[in-house]
Amino acid sequence: MTKEELSNCYERIRPYIHNTPILTSSLINNLVGAELYFKCENFQRAGAYKIRGATNAIIQLSKSQQEHGVVTHSSGNFAQALSLASRNLNIKATIVMPSNSPKVKKNAVLEYGGEVIECDPTIEARQAAADMVVTNTGATFIHPSNNPDVIVGQGTAGLELLKVHSNLDYMICPVGGGGLIAGTALATTYFSDRCKLIGGEPKEADDAYRSLISGKIETNTTTNTIADGLRTQLGSYNFPIIKKHVKQIIRVSEPEIIEAMQLIWERMKIIIEPSSAVAFAAILRDKQHFKNQKIGVIISGGNVDINNLPF
Amino acid sequence: MTKEELSNCYERIRPYIHNTPILTSSLINNLVGAELYFKCENFQRAGAYKIRGATNAIIQLSKSQQEHGVVTHSSGNFAQALSLASRNLNIKATIVMPSNSPKVKKNAVLEYGGEVIECDPTIEARQAAADMVVTNTGATFIHPSNNPDVIVGQGTAGLELLKVHSNLDYMICPVGGGGLIAGTALATTYFSDRCKLIGGEPKEADDAYRSLISGKIETNTTTNTIADGLRTQLGSYNFPIIKKHVKQIIRVSEPEIIEAMQLIWERMKIIIEPSSAVAFAAILRDKQHFKNQKIGVIISGGNVDINNLPF
Numbered sequence: 347m348t349k350e351e352l353s354n355c356y357e358r359i360r361p362y363i364h365n366t367p368i369l370t371s372s373l374i375n376n377l378v379g380a381e382l383y384f385k386c387e388n389f390q391r392a393g394a395y396k397i398r399g400a401t402n403a404i405i406q407l408s409k410s411q412q413e414h415g416v417v418t419h420s421s422g423n424f425a426q427a428l429s430l431a432s433r434n435l436n437i438k439a440t441i442v443m444p445s446n447s448p449k450v451k452k453n454a455v456l457e458y459g460g461e462v463i464e465c466d467p468t469i470e471a472r473q474a475a476a477d478m479v480v481t482n483t484g485a486t487f488i489h490p491s492n493n494p495d496v497i498v499g500q501g502t503a504g505l506e507l508l509k510v511h512s513n514l515d516y517m518i519c520p521v522g523g524g525g526l527i528a529g530t531a532l533a534t535t536y537f538s539d540r541c542k543l544i545g546g547e548p549k550e551a552d553d554a555y556r557s558l559i560s561g562k563i564e565t566n567t568t569t570n571t572i573a574d575g576l577r578t579q580l581g582s583y584n585f586p587i588i589k590k591h592v593k594q595i596i597r598v599s600e601p602e603i604i605e606a607m608q609l610i611w612e613r614m615k616i617i618i619e620p621s622s623a624v625a626f627a628a629i630l631r632d633k634q635h636f637k638n639q640k641i642g643v644i645i646s647g648g649n650v651d652i653n654n655l656p657f
Numbered sequence: 658m659t660k661e662e663l664s665n666c667y668e669r670i671r672p673y674i675h676n677t678p679i680l681t682s683s684l685i686n687n688l689v690g691a692e693l694y695f696k697c698e699n700f701q702r703a704g705a706y707k708i709r710g711a712t713n714a715i716i717q718l719s720k721s722q723q724e725h726g727v728v729t730h731s732s733g734n735f736a737q738a739l740s741l742a743s744r745n746l747n748i749k750a751t752i753v754m755p756s757n758s759p760k761v762k763k764n765a766v767l768e769y770g771g772e773v774i775e776c777d778p779t780i781e782a783r784q785a786a787a788d789m790v791v792t793n794t795g796a797t798f799i800h801p802s803n804n805p806d807v808i809v810g811q812g813t814a815g816l817e818l819l820k821v822h823s824n825l826d827y828m829i830c831p832v833g834g835g836g837l838i839a840g841t842a843l844a845t846t847y848f849s850d851r852c853k854l855i856g857g858e859p860k861e862a863d864d865a866y867r868s869l870i871s872g873k874i875e876t877n878t879t880t881n882t883i884a885d886g887l888r889t890q891l892g893s894y895n896f897p898i899i900k901k902h903v904k905q906i907i908r909v910s911e912p913e914i915i916e917a918m919q920l921i922w923e924r925m926k927i928i929i930e931p932s933s934a935v936a937f938a939a940i941l942r943d944k945q946h947f948k949n950q951k952i953g954v955i956i957s958g959g960n961v962d963i964n965n966l967p968f
Contacts (some may be wrong), residue, residue: 367678388926615699615959617926648926653968
């Protein structure tokens with residue numbers, strides 16, 4: 347995935363995405379002792395950065411592939427993103443969702459024009475249901491994080507941030523399935539000569555932390571984290587990029603995630619989901635490391651049930 | 658209060674305030690059938706527009722007045738605003754707060770460097786305590802809403818909005834003590850030849866609505882509203898301006914306020930306080946009236962206890 351591919355992808359998807367605001371807070375800067383630039387993908391269409399990769403993956407399909415539609419399995423932000431991206435591009439999207447997904451998430455997919463197919467809540471049942479859609483309709487399967495076009499698309503958030511703040515010392519983002527951090531690695535590698543990339547990850551779903559140590563993809567031993575977007579696994583396309591370019595992964599506890607989330611809500615007056623708070627929590631955990639540095643923080647999304655908050 | 662006074666005030670306070678972002682949401686525009694431009698004073702310093710008027714009122718004092726400090730009575734956003742504005746300008750602020758004010762509000766004042774004096778929770782006790790500070794220290798009393806310098810200062814939020822969007826058909830803001838809407842009236846009158854100003858007010862604290870009908874200041878018969886910033890009364894400086902320039906006041910019920918607040922939280926991913934939701938609730942209540950219009954909406958603040966939400 348070259349610099350040119352990232353630039354071309356950005357031009358390709360621009361009409362379909364928001365160039366989201368970059369917010370700062372002097373209160374938070376004082377608290378951390380550094381300059382933080384929050385790239386607010388919680389204000390992105392469908393409430394998360396995922397629409398970037400979804401849009402790119404769809405546009406890259408051939409005309410005949412597009413005519414047969416796309417399918418994915420997701421109970422989270424990629425489900426909504428692929429539905430909205432498909433509607434924007436006039437193609438059909440089918441989303442396989444576990445039968446225990448919250449009703450509000452199914453409704454969001456339906457609202458964006460996606461078709462929902464329910465399955466048993468296991469990885470195997472999800473993949474089997476998606477495979478069935480591919481077989482029956484000729485739709486193309488788009489993986490939420492382990493797909494090269496998705497990875498490049500997700501990298502455009504970091505690219506937008508570096509276009510405005512070219513002198514960042516660090517960029518930090520949450521690590522779940524690995525699509526965002528791998529894409530962001532392309533942005534920092536190709537568009538900065540100094541910006542070091544760090545991942546934030548819940549201790550309760552630390553596959554990336556352990557994978558970087560062992561040098562091969564490790565699986566999560568628990569996924570008992572409030573950061574519901576980060577319970578997923580690294581994949582074969584994104585792990586080699588992460589291994590090559592990510593400097594460090596900082597793990598954070600559940601109370602640290604909740605505290606970071608509450609701080610951003612109260613001080614910045616923006617709604618972020620727990621997964622987004624993981625990146626900021628990593629900075630708070632290791633303040634000394636970041637002292638006086640310029641840090642880009644990717645706020646990945648804002649899709650949270652406001653009737654069911656952890657504080 | 659002339660056009661020049663408003664312009665001069667803006668130049669005077671600019672170093673001490675944020676030029677807050679103006680956000681839009683295609684989801685909300687589709688819902689309303691109009692173009693809404695949200696001026697996000699929830700992102701303002703100390704979390705509300707109040708710092709604008711507080712800063713202006715302090716700068717307008719003489720050197721000798723400034724040396725004796727300022728005092729106000731407020732349990733809300735003006736208490737924090739006057740404390741922070743005073744700290745920015747190196748003068749002393751004393752805030753009279755009712756003894757039943759939430760601890761979090763007292764702490765916020767202390768955090769910004771204000772001194773807190775507690776009193777019984779009645780209007781009379783508040784004023785008596787403030788008078789005592791004036792007598793004992795020579796401090797200048799700054800009223801939260803019925804002070805000409807405060808009114809002009811609050812008008813700079815609408816001014817900033819009109820500088821970016823000069824072709825608004827409507828501006829709408831919440832009505833409490835009358836400082837914001839009177840200031841905004843100066844902005845729409847002097848800086849637009851077409852923008853009509855409308856107020857949103859809770860039915861449960863509708864003094865402004867009734868005052869516009871009777872032509873004289875009416876008092877609230879109840880203040881039983883979740884919009885805690887709007888329980889206050891119009892005053893002698895702001896009412897004549899409101900009477901002259903405000904086209905209409907739309908009253909909204911408590912469920913309408915909560916619904917509007919939840920919509921903005923969920924769709925725009927920003928944290929606004931109930932008082933701010935009143936302006937948007939007024940638009941939702943009278944959608945037909947606003948069809949296809951360009952509307953500026955002043956989001957007055959974001960200071961809300963996230964541990965105690967109405968949804």
